[in-house]
Amino acid sequence: MSFAGFPDEGLVFYEGLEADNTKTYWTRHKSSYEQHVRAPMQALLEELAPEFGPAKMFRPYRDVRFSNDKTPYKTHQGAVVHPEGGGAGAWYVQISADGLMVAGGSWRLESDQVARYRRAVADGVHGPHLEAEVGRLSAAGWAIEGEKLSRVPAGFAPDAARAELLRHKSLHATRRWVPAEWLHDRRALDEVRAAWRDLRALNAWLADNVGATTKEPRARR
Template identity: 45%
Template sequence: MAFTGIPQEVVEFYEQLEADNSKAFWEANKHRYRDVVKPTTQALCDALGEFGPFHLFRPHNDLRFSKNKPPYKTHQGAYGESEGGAGYYVQISALGLMCGTGYYAMAKDQLDRFRQAVDAEHTGAEIADVVADLSRRRYSIGAIGALKTAPRGYPKDHPRIELIRRKGLMASKDFGAPKWLHTKQAATKVRDSWEGAAAMNAWLDAHVGPSTLEPEGFFGG
């Protein structure tokens, strides 16, 4: 299936699922997920194949450890990872399209390398400039979370303490649901966004790289 855009039916499916996140709704409408939502997401990933291969997240929430979650996810996400370690995430929901790239959740060994590189004068100034440039270009800079204070061994008044406190580093763009969402331009927008953050990913791959520990999670799921 060639990617031609995200059909309005995909957005409507998630609007309705948000309004009625029940087994009854899902059973009555799972053919829409199977026949439209999942193939559309797969086609989008295929169009972005140079950043893959991609893993499509399952539509069901894991309720084993949280009884307050709704049974079904109100978005469809997909995740790919470069050989260097940088991740690429794309998501379709009732709100439209968003994508992100970077290291959303760093493992302990990655955090150690990341903080040391941010602390070092040359490499730290380099990534600070890259992040500032991304912010100027209207990327949202985030991560899975951040410490409330400086980690052990780092001064609270460090000039790059905001970066050092992060538990990851990613850049994302939330496109919403403009008219081009329903055209091939949607893939181009995601590709341009990921390519626009290439300097950040190159720095992360060079100074952090993949974890050698068991993975703890992806971008969102």
């Protein structure tokens, strides 16, 4: 199946889900989700896979075990491509009633990865490269996001070079588009592909300087 765009019916499905996030609504409109959301997203990912690698599409169900919000379904469909070896730096795409979102970078870093990230940021060679790339992305319209400390972490001077980047515990760049006609045809594929290509340097920096965690996976309770 080739990608032909995200149908307007998929956005309408999510508008309804936002208004009525219940099993009743989901059951009644599940065929619309499968046809107008999941199938187009799968087709998009299959066309991107030869260049970026296989993607994981997230389940539509929310994990409500530790949340005060008990609504059962996500009001968006997301998918992620992780680098080989599970290192830092990934590509993300999401469709919802609000439109299209693409992003890249790291959303969650373990403590050993954060330590390597900070050393690289402080380094006189690697740090300026990241600073320049973040500046380029920001100037191009990307939102630079990620969990941050309120101040420069311990072990670094408050006026250290690249202090803003040192405060990050994760780092990713995001771009959003509101619904438009091009979203419903193959131009959406072109936009996602171009955006992901624009994130290559950021993901490469994270892969080279942060890499995969060496911590043992947490045991499930």
